[in-house]
Amino acid sequence: xxxxxxxxxxxxxxxxxxxxxxxxxxxxxxxxxxxxxxxxxxxxxxxxxxxxxxxxxxxxxxxxxxxxxxxxxxxxxxxxxxxxxxxxxxxxxxxxxxxxxxxxxxxxxxxxxxxxxxxxxxxxxxxxxxxxxxxxxxxxxxxxxxxxxxxxxxxxxxxxxxxxxxxxxxxxxxxxxxxxxxxxxxxxxxxxxxxxxxxxxxxxxxxxxxxxxxxxxxxxxxxxxxxxxxxxxxxxxxxxxxxxxxxxxxxxxxxxxxxxxxxxxxxxxxxxxxxxxxxxxxxx
Numbered sequence: 272x273x274x275x276x277x278x279x280x281x282x283x284x285x286x287x288x289x290x291x292x293x294x295x296x297x298x299x300x301x302x303x304x305x306x307x308x309x310x311x312x313x314x315x316x317x318x319x320x321x322x323x324x325x326x327x328x329x330x331x332x333x334x335x336x337x338x339x340x341x342x343x344x345x346x347x348x349x350x351x352x353x354x355x356x357x358x359x360x361x362x363x364x365x366x367x368x369x370x371x372x373x374x375x376x377x378x379x380x381x382x383x384x385x386x387x388x389x390x391x392x393x394x395x396x397x398x399x400x401x402x403x404x405x406x407x408x409x410x411x412x413x414x415x416x417x418x419x420x421x422x423x424x425x426x427x428x429x430x431x432x433x434x435x436x437x438x439x440x441x442x443x444x445x446x447x448x449x450x451x452x453x454x455x456x457x458x459x460x461x462x463x464x465x466x467x468x469x470x471x472x473x474x475x476x477x478x479x480x481x482x483x484x485x486x487x488x489x490x491x492x493x494x495x496x497x498x499x500x501x502x503x504x505x506x507x508x509x510x511x512x513x514x515x516x517x518x519x520x521x522x523x524x525x526x527x528x529x530x531x532x533x534x535x536x537x538x539x540x541x542x543x544x545x546x547x548x549x550x551x552x553x554x555x
Contacts, residue, residue: 314517318382324360326351327367327381331461333485333544334387335364346481346544350404351385353536357527369460370436373397376514383524384512387479389439394512399521402528403508404537405549409443410483411499412468412476418499421475428452430474433464440464440477443504462486465493477504484545508551528552 318324328335334347343364355362367375367384375381376398389407390400413421420426432450434440436457444455456473458464461482467473469492476496480503486493511528513521531537532553541547547554 314514315519315523317379318360318520322360323363324351324355324358325363325365325380325382326386327372327375327384328364328386329367329369329460331387331482331486332491333546334481336485345485346540346546347385347387349540349543350531350537353531353540354524354527357530358523369438372512376512379514382513382520387481387509388512389507390510391439391507398515399513399517401511401513401521402525402552403510404528404532404552405481405509405541405546406551407439407507407509407549408480409440409477409504409507410480411502412465412478412483412487412493412496413474413499414468414471415495415497417474418497421499422502424449424452427475429454431456431472432475432477433458433467433473434477435459435461435464439505439507440479444477447504449502449504465496468496469493475499481546481549 328347330336333345335343335345338344348362348364351364352362365381367381369386372384376384384398387407388394390403394400411421421430427450430453432444432453433456434444436459438461440461441455441457444450444453453475456467458467461476461478464473464476464478465486468476480498483498485491487496487498488494511524513524528537529552532550535553537553538547538550541550541553
């Protein structure tokens with residue numbers, strides 16, 4: 272009888288231990304899920320508590336560039352500052368390696384990418400993307416006097432074409448049938464692509480149309496270059512990228528962009544940089 276009672280007690284204790292362990296596992300899982308949800312929901316709190324939005328940029332005119340006094344300026348710079356004023360935080364700009372932009376965003380080295388970012392399906396899958404605010408396209412740039420030569424695919428045969436790595440320009444240079452007989456070489460930035468053409472080490476650069484506006488004008492560093500007229504590729508839209516699932520910050524950002532557009536601030540900034548005809552928001 273004593274043996275039977277002892278066996279029953281052991282069985283009861285084992286059941287209690289298993290139940291406790293099971294409950295602990297469920298609680299741990301629940302805590303982990305709660306933490307993940309909390310991390311996503313707290314991104315705006317993290318930014319607000321810092322009092323700043325750290326904005327990842329590269330330098331290219333007219334979006335973000337240094338003026339003659341060494342001060343950062345440009346359409347995106349002023350646009351971001353106006354939006355951050357609405358958000359009640361400081362706009363802090365940090366130069367990044369464009370090739371590593373998503374790594375820097377997800378590691379919280381920066382809080383957003385605001386630098387002529389082309390919206391595509393891959394980026395919408397991996398990041399939170401704002402309301403599109405500007406349209407753009409890719410254009411071919413070559414030395415003045417050579418424009419007609421590269422208006423045909425035959426003229427591009429054997430030519431060296433450069434574009435920024437992991438950019439919309441690279442997608443065109445590598446994927447569009449027009450460039451199939453050209454020799455494509457990736458470079459670190461759009462500015463480097465223009466420099467290669469200017470120096471003669473490349474024949475054609477594929478860059479953003481908005482960059483051509485700021486870089487090829489008279490008196491600018493690349494005024495000896497010209498856009499190949501009539502050869503436009505990959506119509507696109509620009510947006511601001513945030514961390515994926517950061518819905519609270521995205522909602523606040525979109526609301527602030529809408530306010531800056533409606534009160535006319537955005538249009539004034541765009542006119543200053545000859546970009547007002549490309550705006551998708553805030554147009555009359």
